[in-house]
Amino acid sequence: MIEHAGFRPYELPLRHAWNSARGGFAQRCGWLVWVEADGLTGYGDCAPLPAAGTETHEAAGAALARLTASLPGQDVATGLAALDADGDTSETPAARFALECALTDLASRHQGLSLRDWLAPDSAPIARISVNAMLGPLGTVRGEDLVTRHAQGFRVLKLKVGVETPASDLDALIALMRPPLVGAGLDVGLRLDANGAWSFDQARRLIERLIQLRLPIESIEEPLTEPTPERLAALQALAPFPLALDESLPARFATHDTSRLAGTDPAQFGVRRLVLKPAALGGLRRTLELARRAQAAGIEVVVTSLVESAAGLWPTAQLAGAIASPIPQGLATADWLAADLGRAPRPCAGRLELPDRSGSGFVPWPPASTDSGTQEARAVEPVSGDDPNPGANPSLG
Numbered sequence: 001m002i003e004h005a006g007f008r009p010y011e012l013p014l015r016h017a018w019n020s021a022r023g024g025f026a027q028r029c030g031w032l033v034w035v036e037a038d039g040l041t042g043y044g045d046c047a048p049l050p051a052a053g054t055e056t057h058e059a060a061g062a063a064l065a066r067l068t069a070s071l072p073g074q075d076v077a078t079g080l081a082a083l084d085a086d087g088d089t090s091e092t093p094a095a096r097f098a099l100e101c102a103l104t105d106l107a108s109r110h111q112g113l114s115l116r117d118w119l120a121p122d123s124a125p126i127a128r129i130s131v132n133a134m135l136g137p138l139g140t141v142r143g144e145d146l147v148t149r150h151a152q153g154f155r156v157l158k159l160k161v162g163v164e165t166p167a168s169d170l171d172a173l174i175a176l177m178r179p180p181l182v183g184a185g186l187d188v189g190l191r192l193d194a195n196g197a198w199s200f201d202q203a204r205r206l207i208e209r210l211i212q213l214r215l216p217i218e219s220i221e222e223p224l225t226e227p228t229p230e231r232l233a234a235l236q237a238l239a240p241f242p243l244a245l246d247e248s249l250p251a252r253f254a255t256h257d258t259s260r261l262a263g264t265d266p267a268q269f270g271v272r273r274l275v276l277k278p279a280a281l282g283g284l285r286r287t288l289e290l291a292r293r294a295q296a297a298g299i300e301v302v303v304t305s306l307v308e309s310a311a312g313l314w315p316t317a318q319l320a321g322a323i324a325s326p327i328p329q330g331l332a333t334a335d336w337l338a339a340d341l342g343r344a345p346r347p348c349a350g351r352l353e354l355p356d357r358s359g360s361g362f363v364p365w366p367p368a369s370t371d372s373g374t375q376e377a378r379a380v381e382p383v384s385g386d387d388p389n390p391g392a393n394p395s396l397g
């Protein structure tokens with residue numbers, strides 16, 4: 001029986017401002033959410049990011065107040081069923097994700113299962129997840145950074161493009177991959193994320209040049225400002241690498257609404273890959289369902305974080321373990337944060353290792369002696385000793 005459910009605000013500074021064609025941020029603000037039942041506590045993270053397809057901070061806060069107030073007195077299964085039946089959460093995916101994480105963390109702890117095993121009991125979840133490194137905007141990255149990331153074990157390196165013009169991006173990519181430092185010998189693929197920066201003609205011309213130059217492009221996320229399925233399919237027919245949908249997915253396919261998700265055919269999207277952010281899609285289980293439908297249709301999936309706290313990164317990584325996509329996932333974001341709410345999953349040799357213990361893996365730092373009403377955040381050092389984006393301009397923050 002649930003005795004208590006609550007949420008406390010947090011603010012986590014970044015080491016460097018995050019920048020993209022959709023704007024950026026220098027800190028992540030959200031709430032640690034928890035639910036207590038029978039001596040155990042489950043945790044979730046609500047960190048809205050409207051540019052990635054979530055609700056606003058205000059809407060998320062109001063939804064958390066309503067949802068947590070309704071839980072005490074219910075058992076965990078009933079709380080999850082009530083969340084599923086709650087149509088009002090369709091406009092507040094980050095709040096819904098947070099509550100679902102807390103309830104499923106609790107349910108899996110009660111059953112002594114890791115969250116990935118609880119989510120996917122009939123399949124074969126994986127505990128080692130290959131991840132991409134996230135280097136930041138192309139203009140801030142140097143050839144040495146690619147070499148360093150390669151030496152750390154990453155084989156897919158993600159760069160933000162579309163912050164500058166397509167012509168400058170192309171020049172910067174050519175300069176970045178110039179021998180002898182990088183050259184053809186470095187075994188890495190570049191995952192470019194345009195965050196909707198380009199017109200169809202800009203994207204087509206750029207893709208044609210990338211092909212001519214034989215640059216090692218692994219994929220491009222959200223190339224188009226107006227990503228209609230027809231335009232995307234035309235571009236995808238041209239590109240030898242996958243194009244991916246990301247932030248345009250929640251709104252376009254109304255995946256906040258489970259009933260509409262069930263009627264969605266991923267083959268109609270026009271692209272070879274979907275980037276799935278469970279906090280923008282409204283939860284772990286519906287993202288798992290969408291991933292399965294996509295994989296059955298031959299579409300690749302990549303689970304990524306919202307650059308949120310360890311309380312959100314752990315369940316998102318567990319979801320990736322349940323989905324078991326064979327390509328690198330977008331979960332190496334913990335080192336972007338200068339402080340966190342608990343120990344975060346961090347890659348070693350380009351992989352995250354998920355623990356076998358029950359639940360999501362998140363454990364908050366023990367409370368400090370003073371009660372400020374704000375969740376305690378502690379400064380953290382990057383585990384590898386490497387800054388995620390040493391070339392980034394700190395003045396952006």
Ligand SMILES: O=C(O)CCC(=O)C1=CC=C[C@@H](O)[C@@H]1C(=O)O
Pocket residue numbers: 020049052132133134158193195221246247275304305306307329330331332333
């Ligand atoms: O995919 C990754 O490696 C990390 C996550 C990531 O890139 C993003 C998270 C949140 C906001 C976005 O700017 C960005 C994305 O668009 O994919």
Ligand SMILES: [Mg+2]
Pocket residue numbers: 193195221222246247275
């Ligand atoms: Mg993206």
